[in-house]
Amino acid sequence: MNETYLIILISLAYFFIGVLTVLFRRNTIIMLMGLELMLNSANFLLITIGNIVKTLDGQIFSILVLAIAASEVALGLAIVVNLYRLKQTTNVDDFFSLGSK
Numbered sequence: 301m302n303e304t305y306l307i308i309l310i311s312l313a314y315f316f317i318g319v320l321t322v323l324f325r326r327n328t329i330i331m332l333m334g335l336e337l338m339l340n341s342a343n344f345l346l347i348t349i350g351n352i353v354k355t356l357d358g359q360i361f362s363i364l365v366l367a368i369a370a371s372e373v374a375l376g377l378a379i380v381v382n383l384y385r386l387k388q389t390t391n392v393d394d395f396f397s398l399g400s401k
Contacts, residue, residue, distance in 0.1 A: 307348045314341035328383070328390045332376045339369045 314337055321334025343362040350358020380390060387394050 304348065304352060308345065311341045311345040311348065314338075314344065326392045328380045328392055328395075331392065332373065332380070335376075336369060336373065339365055339372075
């Protein structure tokens with residue numbers, strides 16, 4: 301098996317683990333970690349495909365995705381902290397009624 305296919309399979313496995321984390325975990329911080337895992341696996345795949353094609357496009361897009369991921373983490377954690385102050389929990393199921401305490 302070629303090493304490129306192995307890298308692609310590892311990236312897909314990381315992405316699948318991130319999807320399962322977001323779908324089946326109810327803690328918002330763990331869900332954010334799963335989302336970061338999916339973004340990092342996409343970065344891994346972008347760099348690999350860019351290496352196959354022999355261009356820098358994959359690395360450029362990877363830097364763009366890293367910038368988006370950094371802003372997503374800052375906003376996500378700010379929202380989680382505010383929701384924790386409001387509801388005293390990080391469980392997603394308890395956030396359905398945001399209008400009342």
